[in-house]
Amino acid sequence: MYIFDSILAAYGWEGAALAGVLLLLLGVQLYHYVFVCGRIPGYKNDRRAAVLDAEPPVSVVVPMFSEDYGFVEERLPLILAQSYPDFEVVIVYVGQDGDFYEDLARLKASFPQVTTTKIKLDPRFPISRKMALNVGIKSAHYECMVFTSTDACPQTDRWLSLMAKGFRRGEIVLGYCGVERGKGAANYLMRAWRMMHSVDWIARAVQGRPYRGTLHNFGFTKSIYFGANGFTHLNMNIGEDDLFLQRVMNPDNVSVILSPRATLREKTWGGMGWWMSQLRYYGSSYRFYPQRVRSGIERELLSRTLFFASAACALAVLPLELKIGAGVLLAVRYAAVAWQVRRIARRLGEEGMAGPYLFYDLLEPLWALLLRLRLMRRDDRVWR
Template identity: 30%
Template sequence: MIILNVIFYIFIVVTFVQLFFYGYVFSNVKQKRQISDSSYKPPISVIVCAKNEAKNLSNFLPFILDQEYPNFELVLINDRSNDSTLRVMEAFKANHSNIKIVNVKNIEAFWGNKKYALTLGIKAATHNHFLFTDADCKPVSKQWISEMSSHFSREHQLVLGYGAYTKVKKSILNKLIRFETVMTAIQYFSYSKLGNPYMGIGRNMAYTKTLFFEARGFMDHMNIKSGDDDLFVNQIGDARNTTICLSKDSFTESLAKETYRDWIIQKRRHVSTATHYKTKHKAALSLFFTSQVLFFVLGLVLISTLFYWQIVLGLIVARYLALFINVTRASKKLNEKDLIPYVPLLEIFLIVTQFFIFIKNLISKPNRWK
């Protein structure tokens, strides 16, 4: 009985922590209408870094080149590819005068990561305003550059966007990947709105050359193979210089992993990068995940023993109500409405997967990098 009493009171605390996150922190995936200035169209350098991405470049570069924007260049970085990536880039350049190619050769491989290649591309870019995406991504509309760039201002030099994954019907894995993407977006958008940005995604992010060099580029984390997007935001982003873009025309879309194993490898890399975040961000993220795990474990114990079951059930209902309200709102804004009916099941799958990744990373470091 004493043990159940302790579990009960811990469960109450854990539930209120969850209500704090879902009821307050994660309620900030929103943006006022007319917040951006659609008439502000600075010259933009769109930067794409590619390594062995010949097929994806052939498929997706036309969507970038077809953007309805008055003044933009496309900087293509060939990061030591050993396929036909460079030839594909050169073929596009032959037909488009606004393409610039940066070819990173093998003799420069001692730097060992994408950040060095990106730095060369950034130095070669003509304009002060950059918009980044990956070689396997495409803008969902012809207004992508226009929407993302319209959020630049004298103060706002870092714009966080959303990178979706293509929907695949009748695929549980696809739904799980997209749900994880939505939950991650809910967190980084919400923290940014609260004045505490901690990450962004390279599939859709914009910042200025001025900000990049103020931060000394990637030098503070050049030795870490990943993190050209989230570690940069974690380092330099603050309440003054960072904003978000939630316009559906500003989204990008890419193909999700097709096997659970490939997705786990990708997520292990992302999780390992998060260990280099600022202490306050690691603490907040750890608190949320720990409270999630304890909510399910302790709730299951209390329900199975019928210990104060009316109160326990009430807390569970309150927590799920807060979750559904804010995840539903965010899913609609991010054009992921089809996930809403599956949220309870997907959340459990995701927690189990994240716990597995956490244990796996404790045992061995991920060593496969794109």
């Protein structure tokens, strides 16, 4: 009581309250990064009970919405070169180019594990990714299926074997997909956004509270799919990796694969304008997330914003000794966050993320606000 009275006498209610708010917000931040995100680096999927005795045969389903020779010549060979004994690749081509489809079909002569199917593109009846995946699922010969995109590239020949191993311990398998490495601040921001937003759903999945995956690297069984009567939210062109999974996930059927060898990388097709357009498109499903999920996502961002604002206020108006204290709290938070980011990045196969992370850390709240404002406008690309 004497110490409290002394603080009030020296700094007044305003100074004491600001110091208390800083300490409280620091506690929220440290809890998130140390105890929530901190589960990721040490996570071991083999602690889960096995449901299969051995790795099953796997169908890799890839929808293709253009005559993407880059995928056929560069990324498809990396899928076909996977070190796994029993798998097939099901390519669902949505288009009108008969010659291109014939080239795809001829791949089977050299690669017997390739299966191709075609959906004729009619501008009057647009085909969504979910519709293409539905055709691919029905064309797949195996019970266990892994889904990826033509933009994603395996980083090693162990990707598929690790994803297949996930089916031994769950009917739904979640993997990680980062953004391809490039030069410049824009590429770093895209990579950091993808990694840290993936960290949120990965951390909750390893805690037994899964709510989504990534459309470039996830899988489930046919039993899960047909048991739920197919994809949900059919009036939307998106949602297969979050809204559908939210319907079928539970703490006992999700297997999370975390390894640099199981990481994919998504090819980028532009700069920050393209990236924001992608975030707006896929972010349109966020409003349909359960309230508990949205509250958990927003809690960290809000506490970080308030912590930075309180620290800036303390540095501007408080006496010197409290300014030094605020600076120490900022340093403690940054050290804890940088330490965890480095550990998580190593586990996910990301490199060079921790050093300049302060730049992203400060910028993300403004970036998230801009995205939220853009999401207030209806994106006609989303709706059917």
